[in-house]
Amino acid sequence: MELPSYLKQLILLGRMKKRWWLFRPVDLFISLCSPKKKKQGLLIVRMDGLGDMVLFRRALERYPKIFNLKKKEITILGCDSWKSVATDIFKGYNVKTIDEKSFEKNPFYRFMISFWVKRQGFKIAVCDTFFRKTLTADSLILASGADQKIVSRPYISKKNKAEFSYYLPKYEKVISTGKHPLHEIVRHYNFLSKLSSKKIHPDQPVISWREKKPPIPKGRSFVVINFGSNEPGRNWPLENFLDIAKKIIDLGYRVIFVGSKNERKDKSVINGVFGKADFVDLIDKTSLPQLFDTIKHAKALVTNETGPGHMSIALGIPTLMIYGGGHDTTFVPYPRKLKPRNALFINHYMSCYQCLWSCPYRQSKLDPFPCIEKVDQQKVWKSLKNFLPKAN
Structure with missing residues (x-):
């Protein structure tokens, strides 16, 4: 016998996260607030990392025509992680960035951001992110109070099924962008196709980027080595990057090592391997705009699967990206017709691909995933050597 609808609703609410209940008073209060002006314009919610933002950027240029709006009538609500480059990358659009982690954990911060979103009076709110969190992206869409709330159908698992069962019925339109796995670029355009009915x-x-000299001494042409990422498991072993760097130097290039504060622990090892004439240490020494300046002037980039790697491809720089199977074909490699000639993707296939990085085979959270650790160094070097322009 089928359960009554009210019992289904009670069961659904009982499966929600504790933080969802904690934020109920905040979200309910925001729903009762009024916008400060007549509803107008479009809000696009992008609670993305840097790489996701890069993959979305070109699709954004289709939005003004589809919604019959000027760029200045469109607001991108994004993440503080790429705030420093937002003005240059999103010229002509309004951009507001937030600390998405604080929004998901801090009730006062959540209230202030949600109140700002509601008071803007957006007529339409859109989010086409496939892998997203209800406590950030979907909550912001609802907080907007827009007349039209349009989202893509997300990736639904046992963990988030209850949450999306609550949120999805509240939207005016939910668009399916295709079965998983499917590359994110393709998803963005599937979303646009269904919006425009063609x-x-x-x-x-x-992506266009400014013309500014990188923060390095004058000298020979250089190759950038981006050996870190936001997840230790996705890092190809450092010793492999060091061996590749030595071979690059033998070809007549300098090597520039870049990274964040997470890679500072490796600085002494790297500095002990190379001489000053062949090597520049920019680890934890650049802002994000300066990192882009450096990549733009490089002859090539060798990288793990990271946001800077996607940006390098979008800038037209020869880019070799080492990747694993957690999100195979979702972010990398790019589909054949969408892969620029300047991009190379190197991997080691395993039968456990598509694990969404839930890996049972590594010993600790600090170890690389086996599918990345096993990427063959000779394969990487052979591909890179054929890919590199001749040194000046």
């Missing part, structure tokens, strides 16, 4: 073919990632 097929819109995907574009290769391209």
